[in-house]
Amino acid sequence: DAKTTQPPSMDCAEGRAANLPCNHSTISGNEYVYWYRQIHSQGPQYIIHGLKNNETNEMASLIITEDRKSSTLILPHATLRDTAVYYCIVLNYNNNDMRFGAGTRLTVKP
Amino acid sequence: NAGVMQNPRHLVRRRGQEARLRCSPMKGHSHVYWYRQLPEEGLKFMVYLQKENIIDESGMPKERFSAEFPKEGPSILRIQQVVRGDSAAYFCASSPKEGLRTQYFGPGTRLLVL
Numbered sequence: 001d002a003k004t005t006q007p008p009s010m011d012c013a014e015g016r017a018a019n020l021p022c023n024h025s026t027i028s029g030n031e032y033v034y035w036y037r038q039i040h041s042q043g044p045q046y047i048i049h050g051l052k053n054n055e056t057n058e059m060a061s062l063i064i065t066e067d068r069k070s071s072t073l074i075l076p077h078a079t080l081r082d083t084a085v086y087y088c089i090v091l092n093y094n095n096n097d098m099r100f101g102a103g104t105r106l107t108v109k110p
Numbered sequence: 111n112a113g114v115m116q117n118p119r120h121l122v123r124r125r126g127q128e129a130r131l132r133c134s135p136m137k138g139h140s141h142v143y144w145y146r147q148l149p150e151e152g153l154k155f156m157v158y159l160q161k162e163n164i165i166d167e168s169g170m171p172k173e174r175f176s177a178e179f180p181k182e183g184p185s186i187l188r189i190q191q192v193v194r195g196d197s198a199a200y201f202c203a204s205s206p207k208e209g210l211r212t213q214y215f216g217p218g219t220r221l222l223v224l
Contacts, residue, residue, distance in 0.1 A: 032210065043114075043201050043215035044153065087152070093210060100145075100153040 003027070003090045009105040012082075018075040020104050022088030025069040032091045033064060034098070035073045037084040044087065044100075047073065078108045112137065114204050114216035122222045129189040129196070131219045135204030141211055142185040143203040144177055147218075153201060159185060192223045 005023040012018040024033060032051050036044040048055055048062045050071070055062045061074040075082055087103040115134040123129050135142050140161050145153040158166040159179040170177065174192075179185040189196055201218045205211035 034212070036215075038153075041199060041218070041220075043217045044203075046212060046214060049210075049212065098143075098213060099155060102152050 003099065004088045004101050006086075006088050006101065006104045008102060009107070011107050011109055012075075012078045014080060014108055014110050015077055018073075018078040018082065018106055018108070020073040020075075020086050020088075020106065021070065022073070023070045024088070024090050027068050027090050028092075030093045032093060033062065033068075033071050034089040034091050035060070035062065036087045036089065036100075037082075038087070038103070039081075039084040047086075049091070078106075080108050080110065082106065083108045114139075114202060114214055116200075116202050116216040116219050118219060119217060120220045120222070122224065123192050124224050125193055126191050129192050129221055129223075131187040131189075131200050131202075131221070132184040133187070133202030133204075133216060134184045135202075136214055138206060139204035139214075140207040141205040142179050143205070143213060144185075144187050145201045145203065147199045147201065149198070156187075189221075192221075194223045197221055197223045 032049050034049040035047040038044045048060050050062045050064050064071045085103040085105050087100050089098050091098050117132050142159045144156040147153045155169040157170050157177045162181050174190045176188045199218045199220050201215050203213035203215045205213045
């Protein structure tokens with residue numbers, strides 16, 4: 001079973017920032033926070049990952065709290081094509097164990 | 111650098127037939143993972159393989175399902191004597207050999223059992 005908790009759905013207006021929360025209160029020191037998304041029925045797409053520092057790439061920003069028990073994925077300017085299910089996953093570096101939960105269904109509205 | 115490739119993209123089988131799903135990892139990747147996604151559900155881990163070795167098959171059904179990743183060629187997920195409940199999308203992912211093994215996914219194979 002997944003080690004993360006996410007809201008089942010969220011809406012966001014086109015052009016606004018989408019902030020997707022994730023709780024991972026049982027995360028351990030050697031576990032990374034990963035985000036993927038799945039658009040319609042396509043294969044999951046890697047977005048970003050982090051250990052304890054905030055991270056940013058061309059797709060998104062990842063904010064991890066100091067105690068590492070929660071994180072937020074930020075899509076700075078959401079577009080209609082960002083409508084997808086977003087998965088927050090905790091990955092154990094040693095055993096490469098990655099478990100998908102139900103994710104958050106983000107709907108970007110015009 | 112081509113991404114993870116899976117074929118066929120769609121596969122139709124009648125009950126009792128065999129299904130063979132193929133996955134070619136990204137260049138330079140030697141780890142392969144298979145996941146199954148039932149309609150309206152999340153991805154479920156099935157098996158993790160390295161070249162010629164099964165590392166973790168804790169998510170594989172005990173019967174009818176097998177996976178291999180030979181020294182040469184793609185990884186194969188094989189389902190024998192398919193049943194209607196096997197209808198699903200099967201995704202393959204690959205990751206590098208060294209360092210943090212971020213997984214990159216293929217487009218999936220949609221299996222329909224009639």
